[in-house]
Amino acid sequence: MTLQRPVFPLLAFIAATLMAAPLQAREALASWNDGPTRQAIVDFVARVTTTGGPDYVKPEERIAVFDNDGTLWTEQPAYTQLLFALDRVKALAPQHPEWRRKQPFKAALAGDVKALAAGGAKPLMELIATTHAGGGPEDFQALAAEWLAHAENPKFRARYDRLVYQPMLELLDYLRANGFKTYIVSGGGVEFLRAFAERAYGVPPEQIIGSSIVTKFVLVDGKPALRREAKIAFIDDKEGKPVAINAHIGRRPIAAFGNSDGDLEMLQWTTAGAGPRFGLIVHHDDAAREAAYDRASPVGRLARALDEAPQHGWVVVSMKKDWKVVFPETPKP
Amino acid sequence: MTLQRPVFPLLAFIAATLMAAPLQAREALASWNDGPTRQAIVDFVARVTTTGGPDYVKPEERIAVFDNDGTLWTEQPAYTQLLFALDRVKALAPQHPEWRRKQPFKAALAGDVKALAAGGAKPLMELIATTHAGGGPEDFQALAAEWLAHAENPKFRARYDRLVYQPMLELLDYLRANGFKTYIVSGGGVEFLRAFAERAYGVPPEQIIGSSIVTKFVLVDGKPALRREAKIAFIDDKEGKPVAINAHIGRRPIAAFGNSDGDLEMLQWTTAGAGPRFGLIVHHDDAAREAAYDRASPVGRLARALDEAPQHGWVVVSMKKDWKVVFPETPKP
Structure with a gap:
């Protein structure tokens, strides 16, 4: 272990500043078509990261929450x-x-x-x-x-972890490069998400909020262990999402990303806070490349959140128009 | 907003390395007397941070969990x-x-x-x-x-947030300077802890795990809000601690710090993991400067954890012998 203190504070400061410099938006959001959707994202990030600007938000308060199924990866033909x-x-x-x-x-x-x-x-x-x-x-x-x-x-004939949305991966990276902490807030099981989210999305286990089953502490032959029981503990969906976010993070996010009515309360609560706020809905309108569904779908039903989007200023992404590609062209091995 | 990428990667790397260099242990743990207790802390940190060493632990796995009452601040005359x-x-x-x-x-x-x-x-x-x-x-x-x-x-005639333990503040800083993420895992209420823990301990709201009451999402005149109900949701004590740590962090800590039997299961679970592990118990044996209590105390009873300490290799801190001071001499205003 090297035990020494910084010897070149100015050098260190300059270099650290350069390292933390955000990616070019154009480069970072390469799979997003030019247009109002991408512009809204870039404008919001510029507002909250401009030091001294009226909408500046300190890095520790730059919390962004993402639904998973239908928002970060496909939920077709089923979760x-x-x-x-x-x-x-x-x-x-x-x-x-x-x-x-x-x-x-x-x-x-x-x-x-x-x-x-x-x-x-x-x-x-x-x-x-x-x-x-x-x-x-x-x-x-x-x-x-x-x-x-x-x-x-069975629909896409590919491994599930390759069916993540390339534009959303870029959005996660772009937000993190701008000092955001990205969380997953999913109706899916927290331990299921933890099995792949770090590799797939770069989101570590402590930034994953999900549904859970009862887990107990036990001693097995004197050795401490945790045991999962066949009993639901918490369902992280709808009005459960803001409750779980508060319990876990203790701050109201400034940006929320979802795709269904299960994300409605998370979007409402996030964007009702004071100061700059951002809400985004991924609208699945791309039958050719992925799937087209909303109000009538049993999976990822989107009706109320779509109706409420205009009054709250939530951005509605058209997968068809806004995304150059849907899935990564060179997925992780 | 400055939009540019690092131009001097080597410079940046060198400076970032210097910035991350750990504090001198002597300087960092200034209120700890020389002796086996302080040495055990320093040795453990050296083991897990020595790159290429047999016990090296990646920074993201350097999770340290701290009880609060009686471990980070006084619990006398009552919680x-x-x-x-x-x-x-x-x-x-x-x-x-x-x-x-x-x-x-x-x-x-x-x-x-x-x-x-x-x-x-x-x-x-x-x-x-x-x-x-x-x-x-x-x-x-x-x-x-x-x-x-x-x-x-009423016992110390001082504000509560000035009755934090100076040596433990230094320990929190020392661990963080060595790449640890420090969490509070307390039987106290999570929102009560959040009211002071960031200022007092440098622990942000998302790194606080505690007991909680039921919280509901509500719309008040169409405005989303959270409402606290008069009903216990979770008690983060004893066997609840490992369960809550897993739910919240999703990794087993490598170091746990407590002072009572309420911390027993957290200490057991933490130190039973593979690889280098560290357990520490603050033993209140200092009637002159704070309080002397253990087996017979209704507050912070310490009996089973004290009995189990030798077999698990947990370090038992004698406040009287190991700490130069108990409370900060110049508390935060």
């Missing part, structure tokens, strides 16, 4: 975690003959994704609670990571 | 938050005549701190739930900050 849970049901079914006659397991074994998705978060969470319990968080993350490394999305 | 709650009971009593005949309010109005403290976290949390509910988290933090700015600890 990825639901598809993972279905595979877990199949893997565990031989030990559970009663599942053949019991919902939601029966639908899961039949591969009836539509029926499951239509029920919203509750049956999904019940499947998750049952099929994701047993071991500790690290065991579960290993299971999820293993599945993600091999399973294939 | 500070309990004394705050008593003052809240008195302030709110005129609107609640029924409290004169109902426990724990009756004891609170009689100022019977001993009776309340002896019950452990539950009656304290009931008082807190009732007297701390009503507004939003920001309203509550303002109330707590206002009280902390004026109230006086």
